[in-house]
Amino acid sequence: MSEIGFIGLGNMGRPMAERIIGAGYTLVVNDRAEAAVTALTDAGAVAAATIPELTGRAETLFLSLPTPEVVLAVGRNIAENPGIVKRVVDLSTTGPKAEMDLAEILSAAGIALVDSPVSGGVAGATKGTLALMAAGPSADFAVVEPMLLTLGKVIRVAEEPGKAQVMKLINNICSAAALAITSEAMVMGAKAGLDADVMIEVLNAGSGRTSASVDKIPRFVLPRGFDFGFAIGLSLKDIRLCLEEADRLGVPMLVGNAVRMLFSITKADCGPSADMTAIIRPLEKWADTEVRGKAAGA
Structure with a gap:
């Protein structure tokens, strides 16, 4: 498996990324906060200075971002610089409209979207006891499900991105x-x-x-x-x-x-x-x- 990408290392993103690293995956991370990136590289991740650098290394990208606007802006950057990316897993809470817009943006670049918001707070992210709702194409969900299981319990709610939102x-x-x-x-x-x-x-x-x-x-x-x-x-x-x-x-x-x-x-x-x-x-x-x-x- 290629390296896994992770964008967004805030209160929720950082402990989720650490759990993925702890499960043995090679993680390449990107965040605007230098201290957040350093904390993850100290834990074994590799830093990517830009999103194009990240998309050139990872077939699967995880997003954990604060608002729909930020998620869509990052999605457009990925679509404009797709590299080797095959799928994006969005762990953010965007609402269904923004998630469907994200799916359309990524689809135009040949990238599938797995919509997978999480519940359980920072404590759940740290302990790996989150509840993850997932919606996305079956083949891509099958690829990412083992990674999602490192974060908590995964419940697939639908095929279409937006339904999990x-x-x-x-x-x-x-x-x-x-x-x-x-x-x-x-x-x-x-x-x-x-x-x-x-x-x-x-x-x-x-x-x-x-x-x-x-x-x-x-x-x-x-x-x-x-x-x-x-x-x-x-x-x-x-x-x-x-x-x-x-x-x-x-x-x-x-x-x-x-x-x-x-x-x-x-x-x-x-x-x-x-x-x-x-x-x-x-x-x-x-x-x-x-x-x-x-x-x-x-």
């Missing part, structure tokens, strides 16, 4: 809604004088259990670290993409729009780089209370 947006709006309502409930309980750690114990023993009560709030809110590893600006982007697709399909999302409002307020209040778990902070400010666990200390 729809599934990812559905997953993300559910996750964001769980975080939003659990944050509101925790603030209500704190205002009523309930112990935050006890509230989480009860929620997780009962029907109120969610990904937020199991993971995000006890690990990143109660200790007051707010360091889950996913920025509020990126999370709001995913919510926006989901609501845009729902609108295109004619599906009302009343709860989804309320979730977008809270995330938008948090972005304005805390800044786009704040952690997504910071959505509890405006709620605390309005209620004049704080959700603090024993791990946070006095």
